[in-house]
Amino acid sequence: MSVAEQPFILAGTQLGSRLLIGTAGYPNQRIMVDAVAASGAEIVTLSLRRISLAGHGSDTAQLLSSYRFLPNTAGCETARDAVLTAELAREALGTNWIKLEVIGDRETLYPDVGELLEATRQLVEMGFVVLPYCNDDPVVCARLADLGAAAVMPMGSLIGSGMGVANPANLELICARSAVPVIVDAGLGTASDAAIAMECGASAVLLNTAIAKAKDPVRMARAMRHAVEAGWDARGAGRIPRRGRAEASSPQLGLVGS
Numbered sequence: 117m118s119v120a121e122q123p124f125i126l127a128g129t130q131l132g133s134r135l136l137i138g139t140a141g142y143p144n145q146r147i148m149v150d151a152v153a154a155s156g157a158e159i160v161t162l163s164l165r166r167i168s169l170a171g172h173g174s175d176t177a178q179l180l181s182s183y184r185f186l187p188n189t190a191g192c193e194t195a196r197d198a199v200l201t202a203e204l205a206r207e208a209l210g211t212n213w214i215k216l217e218v219i220g221d222r223e224t225l226y227p228d229v230g231e232l233l234e235a236t237r238q239l240v241e242m243g244f245v246v247l248p249y250c251n252d253d254p255v256v257c258a259r260l261a262d263l264g265a266a267a268v269m270p271m272g273s274l275i276g277s278g279m280g281v282a283n284p285a286n287l288e289l290i291c292a293r294s295a296v297p298v299i300v301d302a303g304l305g306t307a308s309d310a311a312i313a314m315e316c317g318a319s320a321v322l323l324n325t326a327i328a329k330a331k332d333p334v335r336m337a338r339a340m341r342h343a344v345e346a347g348w349d350a351r352g353a354g355r356i357p358r359r360g361r362a363e364a365s366s367p368q369l370g371l372v373g374s
């Protein structure tokens with residue numbers, strides 16, 4: 117079944133696209149808007165720091181008003197900060213969906229797992245739809261799902277690194293076990309990385325830098341759209357097993373001399 121035929125259900129909402137994209141770091145707003153359109157994404161992330169709370173000017177939220185917003189708690193380092201940021205985002209954007217980032221290390225931007233679990237617990241209790249960015253660790257992902265996260269968002273690799281899916285074996289394990297959708301978030305650098313994430317069994321991918329910092333962001337957004345669809349279809353189609361020997365792809369029987 118192709119992407120178009122099989123809907124993606126996230127927190128009870130049916131979505132046609134399995135690509136979520138970030139809105140930061142584009143050369144200018146026009147390119148950002150065109151890239152978002154080319155990606156086919158329905159959900160865009162917004163950092164609260166970039167939303168105009170004053171409600172004037174062509175801020176990012178106004179330009180993207182036809183999309184579903186996923187505010188994120190980028191820059192938060194404690195559960196307390198993240199909960200406060202989520203409450204402000206709900207007020208500013210009128211959505212209870214939140215991409216939860218609680219960073220534990222400023223150099224690697226790795227999550228602080230303890231604070232992340234605590235923030236998830238509190239936000240779920242407060243009625244938020246929580247989508248936590250987390251380590252590619254099956255135990256952490258299971259704990260987040262147990263706490264009521266609507267999806268888990270394990271890292272492909274370090275945010276902004278473009279290193280792709282650093283640990284496909286972990287990702288396959290997470291996808292095979294997860295009770296909630298798995299959205300691979302961060303580190304994807306090009307279209308093949310997005311396809312690999314989907315082939316590992318992810319329900320969707322979230323990315324920003326690979327598109328925003330590409331030489332041609334609109335073209336890369338289109339490539340990502342196709343890659344996510346191709347990866348989903350390939351996963352559904354079932355890949356052939358890897359073999360350490362050749363096997364003729366054309367039948368040999370009946371050939372003269374065989």
Ligand SMILES: CC(=O)[C@@H](O)[C@H](O)COP(=O)(O)O
Nearest residue numbers: 138275276302303323324325
């Ligand atoms: C947009 C967003 O939410 C980022 O914080 C996210 O983690 C994306 O990472 P990349 O920029 O590596 O795609």
